[in-house]
Amino acid sequence: MSLDPKFFAREPVIVARDLIGVTLLLDGVGGIIVETEAYDPLDPASHSFGGKTARNASMFGPPGCAYVYRSYGIHWCMNFVAHKSRIGGGVLIRALEPTHGIAIMEARRGCERPKLLCSGPGRLGQALAITRALDGLNLNAPPFALSKRQKRFPVVVGPRIGLSRGVETPWRFGLKGSEFHSRGFPAT
DNA sequence: GGTATGATTGACT
DNA sequence: GTCAATCATACCA
Numbered sequence: 359m360s361l362d363p364k365f366f367a368r369e370p371v372i373v374a375r376d377l378i379g380v381t382l383l384l385d386g387v388g389g390i391i392v393e394t395e396a397y398d399p400l401d402p403a404s405h406s407f408g409g410k411t412a413r414n415a416s417m418f419g420p421p422g423c424a425y426v427y428r429s430y431g432i433h434w435c436m437n438f439v440a441h442k443s444r445i446g447g448g449v450l451i452r453a454l455e456p457t458h459g460i461a462i463m464e465a466r467r468g469c470e471r472p473k474l475l476c477s478g479p480g481r482l483g484q485a486l487a488i489t490r491a492l493d494g495l496n497l498n499a500p501p502f503a504l505s506k507r508q509k510r511f512p513v514v515v516g517p518r519i520g521l522s523r524g525v526e527t528p529w530r531f532g533l534k535g536s537e538f539h540s541r542g543f544p545a546t
Numbered sequence: 547g548g549t550a551t552g553a554t555t556g557a558c559t
Numbered sequence: 560g561t562c563a564a565t566c567a568t569a570c571c572a
Contacts, residue, residue, distance in 0.1 A: 395553065403553070413568055430554050431566030437553085450553055480554045490567095520553055540554095 361504050366421035366440040366497075370396040370447040373440035375531045377449060379511035383503040384486045387459030389476060392533040393452040393540060395518045397437070399445050403524030406446030416494045418446045424502070426483075426493040433480030434488040438497060452519070452530070453477045455538040456485070478540035516543040 361380070366373055374396035382388045397404035405427065406417045416425040417439055425437040425448050441447030454476035456463055463475045463485040476482040497504055512534035517525055519541055532539050 397553075405553075411569075427553085428565095428567055430552055430564080432564065433554055435553065452553085478554070518553070522552080 360498050361422075361506050363422060363498065366438060367442055368440065369442070370398050370440045370449055371529055373438070374449040374529065375513055377438070377451075378513050378531055378533050379507040379509075381457065381503075381505035381507075382451065382454060383458055383505070384488070384492075385459075385501045386503075387462050387486055388503075389454035389457040390533070391451060391453075392455050392536040392538050393477075394531050395450040395452055396529040396531075397448050397450060398529075399441070399447055401524050401527060401529075403518065403521045403527070404447070406448065410446060414446065417441075417448050418444050419494060420444070420496075422497050424492050424495050424497055426488055426490050428490070429480060434483035434490070435479040436483060436486075436488050436492070450479060451482060452479050453532075453536075453538050453540045454482055454485075455533075455536060473538060477538050481540075514543045 374394040377391050377394050380391050399406040405414045410418045423439045425439050429435045437448035437450050439448050456475045464470050467485050476485050514532045514534045515528050516530045517528050518530045532543050
């Protein structure tokens with residue numbers, strides 16, 4: 359079951375929270391989203407802050423598409439474009455609980471410990487073989503597959519990771535009690 | 547044209 | 560705990 363097309367046509371913060379518990383597959387490989395971060399164009403930490411550029415063009419495109427960027431020259435990280443009126447916003451997918459194609463992810467990661475397969479944006483990118491070729495693609499069409507969750511999952515909130523600005527904005531969301539977060543969340 | 551920087555990870559002291 | 564890897568992009572000249 360795919361997501362409603364309007365799912366991503368909302369505030370990034372709302373979408374980030376609602377993505378927790380959704381299953382993400384890329385060519386049949388992936389798992390349950392257990393950690394996300396929201397990036398709003400008014401947020402100085404966001405790539406879309408300051409307007410549209412060559413890198414972040416996808417963030418200003420249609421909601422429900424992918425925005426892929428190179429992090430620290432080493433890793434590929436994936437966002438889901440989410441905003442109203444193409445103002446530039448997105449949700450960083452930080453961690454998955456591996457459920458599909460685990461053997462494939464282990465081979466790509468060179469690691470057999472499930473907790474290290476997708477726990478972090480860079481690891482997730484490597485496990486799913488994310489590349490810039492996916493930038494701008496519709497998440498509701500192959501090779502992507504998003505499965506709507508069947509119930510509401512308990513969500514925890516915390517500060518975002520690795521930022522030099524905007525750290526005070528608590529826009530990181532996680533599936534409560536998950537063993538697959540990239541970092542722990544503050545005790546609730 | 548040149549330089550600074552980063553939504554990270556993994557290895558090492 | 561500290562630090563290097565590595566490069567596309569952004570920004571300045």
